[in-house]
Amino acid sequence: MSFDYQIAVIGGGSGGLTVAAGAASFGAKVALIERKSQLGGDCLHYGCMPSKALIQGAKEVYQANEISTLNDQEYDQLFESTMKRVQTAVQDVQNHDSKERFINLGIDIYEAEAAFEDEHTLKVGDQTITAKRIIISTGSSPLVPPIEGMDSIDYITNESIFSLKKRPQSLAVIGGGIIGLELSQAMARLGVEVTVLEGAERILSKEDEEIASTASHLISSSVHLMTNAVVDKVERGENGATIHYTKDGQSSQIAAEQVLVATGRTPNTGGLNLEAAGIDTDKKGFIAVDKSLRTNKRQVYAVGDCNGSMPFTHVAGMEGKIAVSNAVFGLSRKVSYTKVPWVVYTDPEIYHLGMTEQDARSVYGDSLMTFKTKLEHNDRFMAEQHKEGLVKVLTTSSGKIVGAHAIGDGAGEWMQEVGTVQALNKKFQSISNIVHPYPAKNNVVTQTADLYWREKLFNSPINKALSWYVQNLR
Ligand SMILES: Cc1cc2nc3c(=O)[nH]c(=O)nc-3n(C[C@H](O)[C@H](O)[C@H](O)COP(=O)(O)OP(=O)(O)OC[C@H]3O[C@@H](n4cnc5c(N)ncnc54)[C@H](O)[C@@H]3O)c2cc1C
Numbered sequence: 001m002s003f004d005y006q007i008a009v010i011g012g013g014s015g016g017l018t019v020a021a022g023a024a025s026f027g028a029k030v031a032l033i034e035r036k037s038q039l040g041g042d043c044l045h046y047g048c049m050p051s052k053a054l055i056q057g058a059k060e061v062y063q064a065n066e067i068s069t070l071n072d073q074e075y076d077q078l079f080e081s082t083m084k085r086v087q088t089a090v091q092d093v094q095n096h097d098s099k100e101r102f103i104n105l106g107i108d109i110y111e112a113e114a115a116f117e118d119e120h121t122l123k124v125g126d127q128t129i130t131a132k133r134i135i136i137s138t139g140s141s142p143l144v145p146p147i148e149g150m151d152s153i154d155y156i157t158n159e160s161i162f163s164l165k166k167r168p169q170s171l172a173v174i175g176g177g178i179i180g181l182e183l184s185q186a187m188a189r190l191g192v193e194v195t196v197l198e199g200a201e202r203i204l205s206k207e208d209e210e211i212a213s214t215a216s217h218l219i220s221s222s223v224h225l226m227t228n229a230v231v232d233k234v235e236r237g238e239n240g241a242t243i244h245y246t247k248d249g250q251s252s253q254i255a256a257e258q259v260l261v262a263t264g265r266t267p268n269t270g271g272l273n274l275e276a277a278g279i280d281t282d283k284k285g286f287i288a289v290d291k292s293l294r295t296n297k298r299q300v301y302a303v304g305d306c307n308g309s310m311p312f313t314h315v316a317g318m319e320g321k322i323a324v325s326n327a328v329f330g331l332s333r334k335v336s337y338t339k340v341p342w343v344v345y346t347d348p349e350i351y352h353l354g355m356t357e358q359d360a361r362s363v364y365g366d367s368l369m370t371f372k373t374k375l376e377h378n379d380r381f382m383a384e385q386h387k388e389g390l391v392k393v394l395t396t397s398s399g400k401i402v403g404a405h406a407i408g409d410g411a412g413e414w415m416q417e418v419g420t421v422q423a424l425n426k427k428f429q430s431i432s433n434i435v436h437p438y439p440a441k442n443n444v445v446t447q448t449a450d451l452y453w454r455e456k457l458f459n460s461p462i463n464k465a466l467s468w469y470v471q472n473l474r
């Protein structure tokens, strides 16, 4: 049977663009179908890029306010200029992810919504195309919880917050996960009164408990954080919305000019007509895949947010590369998430790799080794007076890294050293032998690795023999 294309990719975001460019560079005939007029997906338009631009702009406003207290008018102006800067940043990256770049790679781009007719055939607008293999990378959208009255208010999500033109006086954020906290802190720094309502016991429930509790303490200096706060109902208020919630059995309410919903993600599968191809989804509607990223239909793969694995851009990229090897070369490369880090871009940043202490303890019990350094014990953080935070690395007794976590100024950058060592299958203590420039922030990682030797030597017979040698023979 002949097909129009060897590979058809549905979705022109982080995952889809990796697959399309990779497959084309190996000589495959590729179709890329994206329903929006621009490529780039959520990360570029409503996610990573605008949020990081906003966070940086807000940080500068915060620093300006530390030097000289800003008034309302100044906050209004700075809010507007920060939002313009966000759009400029997105446009800069957009230029890099232009359609021309992909057309020049020999890819046929279709601007249309794709829907399956069968496992090799797609309806693409008013055309029909066939492909030997199809890779779905349709991403995800904000999951809006079924709270009474939600339809009656003009709530915002990550898809609309970056288009705000005017500074709201107040913002209620439903959800204290990564999106909720990154955006809450940035908005608070831009002069907005922010309240986070988190239904669970703690914010950042995927983070190590000690790290999340440090984050909670630090972020609560600018944002009002409420945990165990279950939103029961929202309604249109005089100037915005009224949010009714129950906290510790007590009903209460707050008013806010804007309400941001940040309560998780739902896959973009609605218009795909997966049933026509007989493609299975899991209970939450994410596309079910095996470790080779294949769906139950062997010629169809799914990568990125739509498969529900780990909703991060670098994961969509990693999965995209594996899907290219498997779909183009017929390999059976398997995906593994054990060495995938992430960063929460609050200030200070949070670095996360592998198991939390709670999870690792349940797997390794008393043999788990925990090495911790508070940033207040490191010269550079002392010098800069950014002493809040800590590093925590979890290893087996032989030094194999099973988890690494940190909260601190720039942690997303300097902690990756631990991730790199883990990816190279080296032991944590090997970092001790690498000379680091003084006083780079990553010295705190070396300090933590030194603790491994201290602990090992302290408990070992070699240490006792050495002490005897020094005391008696030197
Ligand atoms: C506020 C926010 C901040 C974030 N920050 C970070 C961060 O700092 N670091 C990080 O790693 N991750 C971050 N993420 C997550 C990251 O954005 C996603 O994990 C990533 O975009 C997923 O890539 P994807 O290719 O799966 O989906 P997307 O990039 O969303 O691409 C999917 C594309 O498919 C298209 N599409 C959908 N259905 C169809 C169809 N039927 N036909 C044709 N086209 C279709 C969509 O229009 C879209 O362009 C953030 C997310 C949010 C919301």
Ligand SMILES: NC(=O)c1ccc[n+]([C@@H]2O[C@H](COP(=O)([O-])OP(=O)(O)OC[C@H]3O[C@@H](n4cnc5c(N)ncnc54)[C@H](O)[C@@H]3O)[C@@H](O)[C@H]2O)c1
Pocket: 145, 174, 175, 176, 177, 178, 179, 180, 182, 197, 198, 199, 200, 203, 204, 205, 229, 230, 231, 262, 263, 264, 265, 310, 311, 312, 342, 343, 344, 345
């Ligand atoms: N820096 C980054 O890499 C980055 C930044 C932003 C987003 N992301 C990705 O996007 C994903 C989605 O982020 P998110 O913050 O939406 O999801 P999340 O799962 O991190 O957090 C959602 C939070 O909302 C709470 N919640 C759910 N329903 C609620 C309700 N009705 N009332 C109150 N609280 C409620 C949950 O308990 C949870 O704490 C993340 O998991 C992450 O992978 C990554």
